[in-house]
Amino acid sequence: MFAQGPPITVETPVMFGLEGSGIRTFGKFISKKNGTIYVQPIAIPYNISTKFQVGGIIPLMLKRLDEGETISGFGDLILFAKYQIYKKDEIAKTVRILANIKQTFPTGKTGIGLGISQTYVGIIMGNITTGIGVYSDFGYHITSNDTTDNFTYNFSIGIPLLSHQYPQKQLNTFLEFNGNYLFGPKVHTVFISPGFQFIPGRRILFETSFQIPVVQKNVLANKTNYMVLLGTRFLLN
Template sequence: MRYKYWYCLVLFLLIGRINAQGPPITADKPIMLGGGSFTTKTLVEIRNTERGTFTYIPVMLHFLPTSNSLVALHLPYLGYDFDNGSDGSGLADIKIMGKYQFLRKDGTGKTFRMVAKTLQTLPTGEELDIVDISTGKYAGYFGIVAGYESLKYGISNEVGYNWMPNGTLDELRYKLGFGLPLLKPQYPNKQLNLYFEYTNSWFTSRDWYQLLYAQGIQYARKNITFDLAVQVPLVNDVDNGRKLNYSIFLGTRYTF
């Protein structure tokens, strides 16, 4: 299983360049780049739970046909190591995302935007029952993302429902994130940003509830950006043996 960490490092370095501040780390925001732009990025998650440790490495390809629309393909690799002794690696659930920005209000040094979002999860991974990573079952997520961003701070909200018709992981989801820049805007680009992000998940079929908090930091220097976040549970009302201990996120992206 050691080679999966080398794969993670190589992928992280290959696409580690960017020409602007990235989005929130575990949340989302409705700010879009110009039409015709293309982004490759990754957000590696090392998730430690009572069941074992899972390393999720997605290659994410995002394209903006217009300035208010986005389509994306997420191709994920998964390495898993269960505490019962079983381990392995391979393809996780592939995801296809679409966004459409339907509201935009700009002011001096600030903007408010809203987008409709869908995320279609294809059952390409093993049936490991790893939430949002490898379930081996189709799921369709439909939500709304709203965000306000200024030179002083940013706020993002997302609410949506993840529907799994042939499984038991239907989820009502609400995310809230705050971004705080620590440096004044400058050129060439140099940024240091803090992120404070909350994820509420109600798994309606299983009667589970989780409230997760992620503390993140983002560094941007000219065209290079790196993300780091640690996520821990504040409320962990799920079955014994299934609780999250923590997750570590490493992210980067390149836009052209």
């Protein structure tokens, strides 16, 4: 008998119980050709019902360029909503599909935020058993000010490394893929993202992921070398 945790860089189709709430935060270090970026987002989800979840995300960012310039401040505010449109539970297995909507507001500091509004419409899917979890999310970003739209897609396979035990303790490994396609100009990036997750109890987990670019098509400047993520999540009730 095995246990499962949520994917690291892919949206999870499993929500908290009724009126459940939590906090997720992680530090992401991004190594670029012309400098480094550190991002510390804080996400707060809240369940309106067992099928409907809302929340917000606000990132704190620090950009350091090779020329010596450093910029820091809050990034753009993101509000999101998820609604479960399909659920099928069986013995030691569940299949779930969620609709996902996000709205990005240009509240970030100049040089930190995008400076545009962005609406995201997507789908989250998961096929989870006690021995393996397969997750995916994909969606379309509609941008303002004649900025190019883009399509993102993410996949994850999670495998637990510890047998089920009580008190609850989990060690999970993930292999994830993160893709982004911009329509004009046509720019395509794909990252492979292996990661680990440790869950010492019911209310908290720790996770890390190392993201390596495998496709950076038509990225002419400021390519990404790698990204490192280290974070935690915990339930408030």
